[in-house]
Amino acid sequence: MNNIKNQYLNLPQKSPYLTILISLAFILFLGIGISYIKIDDNFVKMFPDNIPSKIVWDDIQEDFGSTEHLVVAFGNRGQSILEDSDAYSNLVDLVTQYENLDLVEQVISINNNFSDKGNKTLKSNFTNEQIDYFTNQTHSYISFYIVPKLDINNADLVSDVKRIAKNQLNSYDVHFAGQPYLTGEVPNLISKDIRSLMFIGVAVMVILLGLNLKSFYSVFIVFLTSLLSLVGTMGFMGWLYLITGYDIYNFTILGTSMPIILLTIANSDGVHIAARFRKEVRKLKDVSLALAATLKSLRKPIFLTSLTTAIAFLSMISSPIPHMIGYGIVIAFGVFLAWILSTTFLPSLIIIRKWNLNASKFKKDSFIESLVEKLSQKVIRNPKQVLFASILIVGLSSIGLWFVKVEVNVIKFFNEDTSIRESTNFVDKELFGSMSFTIQCEGxxxxxxxxxxxxxxxxxxxxxxxxxxxxxxxxxxxxxxxxxxxxxxxxxxxxxxxxxxxxxxxxxxxxxxxxxxxxxxxxxxxxxxxxxxxxxxxxxxxxxxxxxxxxxxxxxxxxxxxxxxxxxxxIEFKTTGLLIFLKDFVSMVVESSLISIVLSVFIIALVVRIFFGSFSYAFLSIIPLSTAIILNFGIMGLIGVELSHLTALLTSVIIGVGVDFSIHYLSDYKNKIKDRDSFKNSNLDTSKDVGYPIMLDVVSNLGFVALLFSSIIPLNFIGGLMIFAMLSTSFGTLTILSSVIELMKGRIKN
Structure with a gap:
């Protein structure tokens, strides 16, 4: 066992090219799994099978087929559609084409009983009651309802419906709505938004890292490691679905946040190694010795942070939302993959580079290093004042916890000026609404x-x-x-x-x-x-x-x-439908977040106790993440940011990043008091040494500010909250944790 461990520890330095080759081959194998990823847009599958509304829903689906309809409405404002013979002709053609689609069960339309076009108009063929049922109050728009078959891909349905409507109704104003439309359209919209904004975010991240590490190569290898971690994780998801066939490993709306979270976590590992290597090279003037010293000091904390972060995501196994379970397992694997690559692939890329040790980047402190040094000295000199002020801020933020609201209705994820929201609002106001509500009656x-x-x-x-x-x-x-x-x-x-x-x-x-x-x-x-x-x-x-x-x-x-x-x-009456699902989903999202927080904090404290051998370190390790959770959710409540199944995922991010920072801090502090056998300046030096990569990590993730410009509201929130999560966890580590250690030194055993 020790032989395997030593080979793992020494492989990057002794055989860097072999390590790089093995790493790339492994990622290539995992990456093949991306082709097996299945995109699942079925919102209902996110519900457990044992909740009452889901049981009723499944029963209805079995007996009656789909009760969710895709609404199509067309017409022109200010023009009556009743005397428009072209409108009637187009309606007949549309209904016929949609009925011929393999994805469609039936089309509910005013002309279900008539198929002959002739020179007929709506007014000449139908009663006022029939007309009122399918048109708006001013009779300028007419609607019909497409009933999809069960277990189809709504993205394919929406694509076909929009294509046919575009060809047939180019002279009319057309609106789409309904749950099948939302679940078919939203994943594509989110994916497009994330792709464009993530590119901007990554560019900002790379620029900020470059300005502080002062080395294009350092930035490149950190980013490459993060990117390979993402590719491997996405491929792993595909392989899991191929092997197990379980729907929880499908790519759902939850998966859209996966690239953001993985890049954040993998970037954190890489930044710690790159920043520590820069500091050790400056001190030792030898690349091999500097890399060895870097890995010696960081391998254990990076392993522990990866373990505890993975635990935070694996706690989703206890979530009542099925797809959260698959999401947690996949992300946990991604965390461990990032750890393996950061401690093997990344050091190998460092050792094969010919570094100019006389370059200015190894001699001058960066702006962040200077800032961290000033902050560290202020905290160490005034621990009581800093601790009091920090606790006051956290206490005031906690007031917002009582005002956190939950919003899980997908249409509310979009701003009012987006086309998908405008169409839904039109159908809501002009016609009969786009949400379903069903009562099953037995008698x-x-x-x-x-x-x-x-x-x-x-x-x-x-x-x-x-x-x-x-x-x-x-x-x-x-x-x-x-x-x-x-x-x-x-x-x-x-x-x-x-x-x-x-x-x-x-x-x-x-x-x-x-x-x-x-x-x-x-x-x-x-x-x-x-x-x-x-x-x-x-x-x-x-x-x-x-x-x-x-x-x-x-x-x-x-x-x-x-x-x-x-x-x-x-007669027995049972309610179901989107309305009831939303009601049930509220408690599920809140329950999922609370379970994740409590379970993660407990297990993380236990893991730290085992590895550090002290309850004091276990207590200290959860300080930053506890304060960050209160700050984040408190601020959400105070400024009106709603908790959804997307923003709820930030719980695990906060826990992962918070414990990451605290373990790095505690591990470095423990090593310093062990080497010096004294508490003098140990906390100050730790704050300087660890504070730099922590702040560099925070700054590099400022690139996610690009998500604030998304048209999708939860992505706005995720962008802002990701940045705030980094700030709050670093705040908890460099102020509260640091000041507590300073006040407790002498009572903290090595």
Whole structure:
């Protein structure tokens, strides 16, 4: 075992070219896995199978197929679409083309019963009631609903829908909305945004590193190591999916933050080695000795920081969100991969370089080194004042913890002026909304009295003023009433009643409808099962915030409970749909963050206790990350940054980076008091030596400020919070941790 360890430790210096070759070959093998990555845009898969709304949802999908619709609306403002024969002709063509797509189950349109175009217009063919159902109030836009097949790739569906609409409706204003549209369009939008902004961010990172390390080669090898870590990790994700077939290893909307997090962590390891090597070369005047001294002092802390950071991400295994589990496992692997490359590949690149030891970069302090020295002296000279001021800042920030809000509605991730938000707002305001809300009803619906009860509940919910966001609903009762009306017209009977006389008459009416309408059977199968013991009330509503979704869900559930008491109905009602998912997702995101924080802090303290052999070091190690968590989430609450399933990932980043800085600090301090057998100036020298790479790490990650210019709100937040996380963790290490050590010196055992 020791022989293997020694070979690992000495390989970069004894056989640097072999080390580089092995590293590149390993990354190449892992990188092949990128071709096996599957992009998954199914938002519903993020929910555990055992939550009530998901169980109901799966049951509905099995019985009725998809209840989520992609909304397409077209027209021109200020122009009536009712007399536009071209609009009707285009509508017929569009519906036909969409129905022929393999990804589409059916299209719900005003012209479902008519396919002949002729010279017809909407006004000449349809009743006012039918027209009002599919058009906006001014009759300038008409809409239809595409029902996708189950388990398809919504990105492919959206691509086909937009392509056909572009060819057919080039003279009209076109809008798209609905959950299938969002889940199909959002991943592409985020990917494009990240690619362009990450390029800017990386460029800024490289420039800032170059200005401080004063060596293009140093910057290049640090960045190359980070890039290879990213490639290897993404490939590992592909291999995991290929081998296991588990959906948790698919690339989802969560995965869009992966490049940011991996580059941050890998960059941190590289910066520590490059900065320490620069300091050792200046002191020892020999590259081999300087690299040996660098690796001797940093191998253990880099291993421990990698271990504890990986633990922070592996704590996601306990998350109630399935895809968080896969995300945590993949990132944890990436952390260890960055550790391996930083301690083998990177040193090999350093040793093969012919360094000019007389160059000014090895003689003069950089701006950051000078700044760190001044800060260190101030903290060491005034530990009580610094500690008091720091605790005061953390305490004030903690007030914001009570104001943190959760937002997991994907459409709220976009600014108001983006096309995807504008289209959704149009459908919300002009038509009947883009969010779904479904009530599953179980009972005997061959009985007319139960159908009447369905209608009663439907109207009761629609009539609630406090949930005015619900625009339109549809149920089996509507089909029965429509079929009865058509039956009376056909029979030339005048009857003002809404329903047939009795159960026998009901059967006659439904049989007539199926015999005279080829689409009737398909329409019925989407709303009631063959046994007539399960049916749906499907509602369309405006897009609402997560907080409002929770309020509406509670109101609807309480209204259903009161309805059952008032009517004595034995029908069972269960709610599901995007509205209910958002309500459930709120608690899941909060629960996931809390579990990650508590579990990570406990395990990290335990690991530090084992490796450092002291409870004092374990306590000290969690100070920076604890203060950073309070600062970050407190500031989020104070300035109104909402917690989402994307920004929640920053919990692990804060923990990883916070413990990274503290372990480097404690490890260096422990070595100094061991070598000197004295506490004199040990804390000051540690603050200078470790403070430089810490601050350099912070400065290099300022490149993520580019994400502040994203059109996607969570990416704005991630950009700002990533920078603030680096600042808060460095603040916790270089002020609070440093001042606590200074006040406790003499009581901290080596």
């Amino acid at each position: 005997d619906f061959s009985r007319l009295d139960n159908i009447v009860l369905l209608d009663s509940l439907q109207r009761r919910i629609e009539g609630k003023k406090i949930i005015s966001e619900i625009k339109k609903s549809f149920s089996y009762a509507d089909i029965v009433k429509e079929s009865y009306q058509n039956f009376n017209i056909y029979m030339d009977w005048e009857d003002s009643s809404l329903y047939p006389e009795d159960n026998a008459h009901l059967s006659e009416v439904l049989l007539f409808s199926q015999d005279n309408n080829e689409n009737a059977e398909l329409r019925l199968s989407s709303i009631i099962n063959s046994k007539k013991n399960k049916t749906l009330i499907m509602s369309q509503m405006e897009t609402v915030s997560t907080e409002r979704a929770s309020e509406i869900a509670k109101t609807v559930n309480s209204e259903i409970a009161r309805f059952k008491i008032d009517t004595g109905s034995e």
